[in-house]
Amino acid sequence: MSDGISGKLALMLRKDGRSASARRPIIPRVLKTMLVAPLILLVSFHLLHFISDNIHREGQGLIGDYHQGTDFSRFLFRRVDDRIFFDSKGFPGGVPQDDFSVRWTGQVFAPSEGTYTFALWSDDGVRLWIDEKPVIDDWRVHDETLNKSKVPLSKGWHPLRLDYFQSKSERAIRFYWAPPGELVGPVAPRYLRPGPAPGDNG
Ligand SMILES: [Ca+2]
Numbered sequence: 001m002s003d004g005i006s007g008k009l010a011l012m013l014r015k016d017g018r019s020a021s022a023r024r025p026i027i028p029r030v031l032k033t034m035l036v037a038p039l040i041l042l043v044s045f046h047l048l049h050f051i052s053d054n055i056h057r058e059g060q061g062l063i064g065d066y067h068q069g070t071d072f073s074r075f076l077f078r079r080v081d082d083r084i085f086f087d088s089k090g091f092p093g094g095v096p097q098d099d100f101s102v103r104w105t106g107q108v109f110a111p112s113e114g115t116y117t118f119a120l121w122s123d124d125g126v127r128l129w130i131d132e133k134p135v136i137d138d139w140r141v142h143d144e145t146l147n148k149s150k151v152p153l154s155k156g157w158h159p160l161r162l163d164y165f166q167s168k169s170e171r172a173i174r175f176y177w178a179p180p181g182e183l184v185g186p187v188a189p190r191y192l193r194p195g196p197a198p199g200d201n202g
Pocket of ligand 1: 124166167169170
């Protein structure tokens, strides 16, 4: 009798084994792996990219010293701006509509040696120094104006200072560049870092 039970049990186990393998055929499992593996790789890639982008972004940009008056007459506040790209409504809270000035200081990174074009689109005045040398000087009241200049740079970080003032009416400042062989675009935060710029003597 016990042999009979053992036999039935063995048969059931064999049946279960067969039915289990029948429920998990080889080909769909391979297909599933083929579909899921790229998905995992894709998610991992975006996750790593997100993490590295956020670590890379930390502390980047330029120090912005905001002042009342068109010539830095009264200090208002300091903050780090990750990009210099402000139009009429884009300036930080606490900045008056009219009669203010900003000094951004830090460094700009040249990823390769060559001639860089720097461009400022502004209303009103701007002036820019790189490596303590004047690059753009348009310190006057005007409507939106594009100023640009070519600068030879070695690979690496270079001290930068950018002054801007707004008098009345419209206000804007946008900081662009074109690295060697590339199109003009806004200077991305990863190419800017806050820090002392030698020659910043007001
Ligand atoms: Ca203006």
